[in-house]
Amino acid sequence: MIKRVELHNHTNESDGKLSIYELADYFTENEITAFALSDHNTTSGIAPLREYKKDKFELIESCELTTYYGHIVVHNIKENIPWDDINTENVDVLFDRAHAQNAIAGIAHPFCPAKPLGNGIRFELKVNDYKKVDFIEVVNMCCSYELVNSKAFALWEDLVIEGYRISPTSGLDLHVKAEVSNIYKTYLMLDDTFKNKDIATQLDFAIKNGLVLVTREPIIEINDSKVSVTNFDKYKERECYVTVVTKNGVKKLTDYKFDINLGEATVIKVHDKNDKIIACRAVFRK
Amino acid sequence: MYEFKGTLPRYYSGNVCYQYNLQKPCKSLRIRMEYMPTDREENAKEFTEIVTQQLYKAYNRMPSEDEINTALKGVKTEIQLAVYLNDEFLGNIHNPSTVKDMLFDESSERTIGCIKAKPPFFGKLKIIVNSFYVIDKEVSYTVQVETEEA
Numbered sequence: 284m285i286k287r288v289e290l291h292n293h294t295n296e297s298d299g300k301l302s303i304y305e306l307a308d309y310f311t312e313n314e315i316t317a318f319a320l321s322d323h324n325t326t327s328g329i330a331p332l333r334e335y336k337k338d339k340f341e342l343i344e345s346c347e348l349t350t351y352y353g354h355i356v357v358h359n360i361k362e363n364i365p366w367d368d369i370n371t372e373n374v375d376v377l378f379d380r381a382h383a384q385n386a387i388a389g390i391a392h393p394f395c396p397a398k399p400l401g402n403g404i405r406f407e408l409k410v411n412d413y414k415k416v417d418f419i420e421v422v423n424m425c426c427s428y429e430l431v432n433s434k435a436f437a438l439w440e441d442l443v444i445e446g447y448r449i450s451p452t453s454g455l456d457l458h459v460k461a462e463v464s465n466i467y468k469t470y471l472m473l474d475d476t477f478k479n480k481d482i483a484t485q486l487d488f489a490i491k492n493g494l495v496l497v498t499r500e501p502i503i504e505i506n507d508s509k510v511s512v513t514n515f516d517k518y519k520e521r522e523c524y525v526t527v528v529t530k531n532g533v534k535k536l537t538d539y540k541f542d543i544n545l546g547e548a549t550v551i552k553v554h555d556k557n558d559k560i561i562a563c564r565a566v567f568r569k
Numbered sequence: 570m571y572e573f574k575g576t577l578p579r580y581y582s583g584n585v586c587y588q589y590n591l592q593k594p595c596k597s598l599r600i601r602m603e604y605m606p607t608d609r610e611e612n613a614k615e616f617t618e619i620v621t622q623q624l625y626k627a628y629n630r631m632p633s634e635d636e637i638n639t640a641l642k643g644v645k646t647e648i649q650l651a652v653y654l655n656d657e658f659l660g661n662i663h664n665p666s667t668v669k670d671m672l673f674d675e676s677s678e679r680t681i682g683c684i685k686a687k688p689p690f691f692g693k694l695k696i697i698v699n700s701f702y703v704i705d706k707e708v709s710y711t712v713q714v715e716t717e718e719a
Binding site: 295296297298322323324325326327330331349351352362363365367396397398399400401402403430 | 582583584586616619620623624627628640643644645647649651653656658660661663664665679681682683684685697699700701702704
């Protein structure tokens with residue numbers, strides 16, 4: 284099963300314009316039926332939204348810990364996480380607090396502009412142990428690809444190749460109604476045994492096991508050691524190509540079916556003709 | 570009613586925390602924080618040099634006057650409010666408004682950004698004034714806490 288999830292959204296519970304109900308209606312009207320409510324420093328909208336049109340969508344219960352020095356998105360949150368004791372030299376404690384309640388946590392838009400252009404939106408907190416980071420938002424749709432997202436892709440890739448089990452995610456960082464079709468999307472690439480599990484379980488498993496695809500369009504499928512990019516002929520016509528990164532280096536491929544070594548940390552990317560990454564997945568080191 | 574007053578210096582990123590006990594059960598609790606930014610446009614201008622440098626680094630070229638002016642519009646003083654009772658989250662108002670007003674009682678509608686907490690309210694109250702950035706030379710704020718005994 285492949286499931287689209289929108290993982291970074293705000294409402295008027297913090298600084299967004301939509302109410303929680305308008306957000307849910309907007310997504311369901313656009314056939315996005317699994318999404319996070321991730322307001323800044325508050326979980327206040329979660330309980331009321333849980334009771335709204337229950338059979339129409341799956342709610343990912345989240346919060347964006349919005350500190351003075353960077354943002355951390357927490358999914359499957361059970362209760363609000365305090366951060367007023369933030370220490371720039373050790374952000375690990377916030378990840379520990381998230382994990383203590385079986386939540387998953389990752390870094391949002393790590394390379395956004397620093398102060399005074401952005402008040403705390405650039406990630407300037409020291410992570411002492413990247414094993415605690417479950418995902419990195421490699422694409423934030425409010426940010427420029429060249430200035431911000433390309434650097435986030437590079438950070439994520441380096442960490443995966445070093446052996447960290449960090450999934451990539453994308454986020455609309457929605458504050459007002461915005462384009463939801465022609466954008467980078469995040470998909471959970473799970474097998475059918477997960478069909479009847481709840482969204483929290485699906486997301487948790489996918490993030491922790493690298494079963495996450497971030498893409499503008501191409502679907503990268505991995506079955507055992509076999510990798511394929513669906514409909515690659517279409518992308519080949521557009522001069523797209525694939526790169527496979529391991530600790531041994533980068534291989535550029537023009538074929539859309541290839542084998543990888545499952546024991547080795549690997550990043551698979553599809554690029555457009557301008558070298559921009561348009562899809563990516565990781566295989567974690569065993 | 571308690572009223573706390575303070576000032577935050579330019580560039581301050583951090584918090585001011587008020588923590589005390591509501592010794593008698595209360596049927597309503599209202600917490601209001603207001604800050605008084607001065608002339609934002611004028612103060613933002615003083616950041617022109619820093620902003621220009623940041624844009625230069627980002628673009629790897631000198632930014633245009635338009636780009637600098639657009640960026641300066643985003644330079645702002647930003648202060649938010651969070652409240653906990655007995656270490657349990659009551660609410661957080663994180664929006665551009667300079668007035669943050671939280672009301673907890675039985676009959677009123679839930680304050681946006683806050684949970685629908687039920688009275689009586691008593692025990693350790695923690696109010697956090699979160700300053701994300703101050704562009705004024707200094708900015709004054711007040712925090713008012715109003716309670717009604719049960």
